[in-house]
Amino acid sequence: MREIDLGLPNSTICYYPTFYSEERSLQLFRILREKIVWRHDQIKVFGKLYWQPRLTAFYASNKKSYSYSSLKMEPLPFFNELKSIKNDIEKFTETNFTSCLANLYRDGNDSNGWHADDEKELGKNPIIASLSFGQPRFFNFRNKKNHQFKKKILLEPGSLLLMQGETQHYWQHEIPKTKKVLDERINLTFRIL
Numbered sequence: 001m002r003e004i005d006l007g008l009p010n011s012t013i014c015y016y017p018t019f020y021s022e023e024r025s026l027q028l029f030r031i032l033r034e035k036i037v038w039r040h041d042q043i044k045v046f047g048k049l050y051w052q053p054r055l056t057a058f059y060a061s062n063k064k065s066y067s068y069s070s071l072k073m074e075p076l077p078f079f080n081e082l083k084s085i086k087n088d089i090e091k092f093t094e095t096n097f098t099s100c101l102a103n104l105y106r107d108g109n110d111s112n113g114w115h116a117d118d119e120k121e122l123g124k125n126p127i128i129a130s131l132s133f134g135q136p137r138f139f140n141f142r143n144k145k146n147h148q149f150k151k152k153i154l155l156e157p158g159s160l161l162l163m164q165g166e167t168q169h170y171w172q173h174e175i176p177k178t179k180k181v182l183d184e185r186i187n188l189t190f191r192i193l
């Protein structure tokens, strides 16, 4: 499989543009759009409530909830197709994942602000497997200590982005908004909780 090492210091980040074929990605987009129970939550930032700029869902094979940005998500059980995607990822990475956070970016106005996936329940050096479907979107990295030090990649449908090792200690990531009229994008991030 085609593999692109991002080559950022103090990180292990690999991009696989064609983890799924074009046809399979389109089929999976339709299934995920329909079967995932999407929710729109509010989060509290400095005491003020804001609507999250995207829809989300949380699935897990255990009972562990996922907490971030003042939000606590209780898991739903995996449905068949999501389980089979999890299987594909597990075979490829030789890693067993317990949980999947799903994001639906409805258009260019939806986004995911600068953050690192460094919640303590993920452990010290978490492995995160991130799959993309639907509309391609840019994904930015920036160095935590030097915000000028950035790298931008386009996440294409059917692609896999693997972040592991010390990545979350040194780098933040975001999905920026864009003024262009865009279609929906679905992201699945598999994690161990």
Ligand SMILES: O=C(O)CCC(=O)C(=O)O
Residues within 6 Å of the ligand: 101, 103, 112, 117, 130, 139, 155, 173, 175, 187, 189
């Ligand atoms: O949508 C993406 O590709 C990134 C999602 C993300 O960073 C997250 O859910 O923690």
Ligand SMILES: [Fe+2]
Residues within 6 Å of the ligand: 115, 116, 117, 173
């Ligand atoms: Fe993230």
